[in-house]
Amino acid sequence: AILRQLGRRRRCPPPAAFPTQNGKVAIVTGGAKGIGYQTAKHLARLGMHVIIAGDIESEGQEAVRKIKEETLTGKGHCKRAGLEFLYCDLASMKSIRQFVQQFRAKNCPLHVLVNNAGVMLVPERKTEDGFEEHFGLNYLGHFLLTNLLLDTLKQSGTHSHNARIVTVSSATHYVGKLHLNDLQSRCSYSPHGAYAQSKLALVLFTYRLQHLLTANGSHVTANVVDPGVVNTELYKHVFWVVKVAIWMTAWLFLKTPEEGASTSIYAAVSPEMEGAGGCYLYNEERTKSADIAYDEELQRRLWTESCKLVGISDESSRVP
Numbered sequence: 524a525i526l527r528q529l530g531r532r533r534r535c536p537p538p539a540a541f542p543t544q545n546g547k548v549a550i551v552t553g554g555a556k557g558i559g560y561q562t563a564k565h566l567a568r569l570g571m572h573v574i575i576a577g578d579i580e581s582e583g584q585e586a587v588r589k590i591k592e593e594t595l596t597g598k599g600h601c602k603r604a605g606l607e608f609l610y611c612d613l614a615s616m617k618s619i620r621q622f623v624q625q626f627r628a629k630n631c632p633l634h635v636l637v638n639n640a641g642v643m644l645v646p647e648r649k650t651e652d653g654f655e656e657h658f659g660l661n662y663l664g665h666f667l668l669t670n671l672l673l674d675t676l677k678q679s680g681t682h683s684h685n686a687r688i689v690t691v692s693s694a695t696h697y698v699g700k701l702h703l704n705d706l707q708s709r710c711s712y713s714p715h716g717a718y719a720q721s722k723l724a725l726v727l728f729t730y731r732l733q734h735l736l737t738a739n740g741s742h743v744t745a746n747v748v749d750p751g752v753v754n755t756e757l758y759k760h761v762f763w764v765v766k767v768a769i770w771m772t773a774w775l776f777l778k779t780p781e782e783g784a785s786t787s788i789y790a791a792v793s794p795e796m797e798g799a800g801g802c803y804l805y806n807e808e809r810t811k812s813a814d815i816a817y818d819e820e821l822q823r824r825l826w827t828e829s830c831k832l833v834g835i836s837d838e839s840s841r842v843p
């Protein structure tokens with residue numbers, strides 16, 4: 524799937540002119556770098572108050588400074604970027620809970636949550652809570668964060684302006700396998716397998732979440748996006764030969780982070796996506812995800828297991 528994407532690499536047109544978002548609030552995880560940075564910047568330009576959630580304070584503060592500078596110097600079309608950094612280590616359930624507490628203390632609404640942060644192909648290691656890092660950070664971290672923020676999202680969405688959850692997956696999910704009996708890859712570890720599993724889990728999670736939101740009549744939608752192959756630091760753990768190949772051919776095959784952010788931004792603010800949930804988006808279009816991701820029984824089982832792992836009650840069990 525990734526090779527196909529490289530072959531079909533297209534220079535994206537400049538991001539569409541979306542309506543201004545004054546008075547709205549967004550959280551972008553991993554918004555200090557790469558695709559997340561560009562997402563945060565664009566949402567701030569549209570007038571949103573953006574909270575960058577990240578695990579490196581210095582990078583977060585620098586991103587805030589840069590975005591403010593760029594949006595204030597007139598390169599963007601918004602005069603004032605409301606922007607702040609809040610510490611959140613997605614590899615720590617405690618840190619995620621503290622982040623949500625801090626956010627709640629602000630007493631502000633939440634209209635857009637972009638679950639963007641991620642790591643790829645890291646050597647075998649565990650999060651603070653003992654989860655395999657790809658699964659624990661990319662998937663379980665966002666699972667917990669979303670669930671803890673759900674009430675605020677529900678209160679912030681309205682019939683005509685649903686709050687939106689945008690989750691960043693990857694084409695790698697097409698080759699992913701979900702090992703329900705070995706989610707932590709203890710029996711056999713492969714960095715590719717673990718990354719692909721975490722990205723497949725995010726797609727299964729989004730579909731189940733949308734099902735639950737619809738069943739509850741909530742004014743919140745959940746969609747999952749694939750940014751394409753984008754030239755970012757995500758590739759820092761790949762084999763050096765691949766790194767050299769990327770360095771030499773990035774201009775031809777890889778998207779820039781700005782281009783990579785376009786589908787997240789589209790899902791977050793485009794009027795066309797108002798009220799639409801449960802979609803897999805690539806290049807700002809709805810497309811099909813892996814067949815296995817539509818397996819409702821698997822979605823349910825993963826949800827139940829995830830609740831147990833992160834220690835929240837599974838209120839979804841009554842919903843078929």
Ligand SMILES: NC(=O)c1ccc[n+]([C@@H]2O[C@H](COP(=O)([O-])OP(=O)(O)OC[C@H]3O[C@@H](n4cnc5c(N)ncnc54)[C@H](O)[C@@H]3O)[C@@H](O)[C@H]2O)c1
Nearest residue numbers: 553556557558578612613614640641693752753755756757
């Ligand atoms: N770059 C690509 O080709 C590509 C392709 C498909 C999907 N993606 C996905 O896009 C998303 C963004 O990746 P990117 O390419 O911009 O990479 P990146 O490395 O530039 O950015 C990743 C972000 O996640 C943050 N992060 C990492 N560990 C964290 C933690 N413990 N707590 C909080 N934040 C943490 C980093 O600080 C960084 O801001 C990821 O989910 C990635 O899987 C990227």
